[in-house]
Amino acid sequence: MPDERIKERLGISRQTAEQSFNKAIRKFDAGKPLKDRESQVLKVFGLSKMWQFVFDDKTLWRDFVDLLVAEGALAEESRSSFESVSTFVSLYALNIMHGARLKMASGKMAQLRLAASEEFGFLRIKAQIPVSDTPKPLTTSVPIFETALMADDHCDPQILTIIDEPIPAEIDGDRLVALG
Secondary structure (H helix, E strand, O other): OOHHHHHHHHOOOHHHHHHHHHHHHHHHHHOOOOOHHHHHHHHHHHHOOOOOOOEEHHHHHHHHHHHHHHOOOOOHHHHHHHHHHHHHHHHHHHHHHOOOEEEOOOOOEEEEEEEEOOOOOEEEEEEEEEEEOOOOOEEEEEEEEEEEEEHHHHEOHHHHHOOOOOOOEEEEOOEEEEOO
16 A cells, blocks of 8 residues: 555554554454554555555556566667557456466456446456355455556456456557457
8 A cells, every 4th residue: 555545544653553563463363352543544545455466557557568578679770669559468468367267276256347446436456255165156256457547548448347257358559359
């Protein structure tokens, strides 16, 4: 969680929040009562499952361009002019991951889905991770890939509305659209 968000949500620094969180975990595990701040910090960081994405399109783009330069496929002086295809690369990554399934260490499958971030509407990939099978299947949704692309500008809304199975998508210009 960014420092600014910690300050906004809790009114304290990252260092103070980390100390409060660690103390709250120890007290929670020991069954001891928590102070108001400890309870608040625990809810924000632990119980609310404020997951951070694993990587983003800026990292993907930087690593991709660095690889092209290192392999001689792109001249160093062409980096800035090549920037014009970064949106396509982000859309391509989203399209490839959308609908994929990952086998977890437990043997269970996690479904990857295209989504828009709740806070700002950026396109992202979330993993639907199985938590429990009994009495009925229960999953939690964890963001793994975040982009700086606004869903309204770069995605057909139909793709984001279907819950049961991901809709196949393709890239049309600078938008993801339903395949069909």
